[in-house]
Amino acid sequence: MTPTRRAGQRGLGAALALAAATLLLLGACQTDSRQQVLATDKSQVELRAIQTRAFDTTDRNLTIRNVIASLQDLGFVIDKADEQLGIVSGTKLSGYAMRMTVTVRPRGKTQTAVRASAQYNLVAVSDAEPYQQFFAALSKAMFLTANEVD
Structure with missing residues (x-):
């Protein structure tokens, strides 16, 4: 793998982790x-x-x-x-x-x-x-x- 591709995958992984954390926090705030x-x-x-x-x-x-x-x-x-x-x-x-x-x-x-x-x-x-x-x-x-x- 090229260094640019690895950096792109790390950026994608970080973005997915951030999105998952955001969804988790929003779900925790919601009450029925x-x-x-x-x-x-x-x-x-x-x-x-x-x-x-x-x-x-x-x-x-x-x-x-x-x-x-x-x-x-x-x-x-x-x-x-x-x-x-x-x-x-x-x-x-x-x-x-x-x-x-x-x-x-x-x-x-x-x-x-x-x-x-x-x-x-x-x-x-x-x-x-x-x-x-x-x-x-x-x-x-x-x-x-x-x-x-x-």
Whole structure:
């Protein structure tokens, strides 16, 4: 082999090694939704308990309106509200990106269940504080609406 050919093969080998390393690094950075769910530090039952509250009302439309008002009071911009599905989602852009999706559904004959799910920069939120803030605001809104206080 000539010295030029050997140098060309070494250059090709180095380029292949660099390409393989790049692909390996990019693959390591990619996470799928299953990995995000499994990465949470709380069990799913604990997380569901933090994310869900029941309210003594069967008026789904009123509950959805109160969810929208509560999210707006907390600084969220409503991205989507679907009354038929009972889903409201909003984004809060205040130095960070938090997205909260809230589902409203009947629970038994006398209650409505409200479940909130939050993501912070595309990572599921398992900390109780954002959910507590949302449900405190929603509870106040539900109370004021039920008592017809403006």
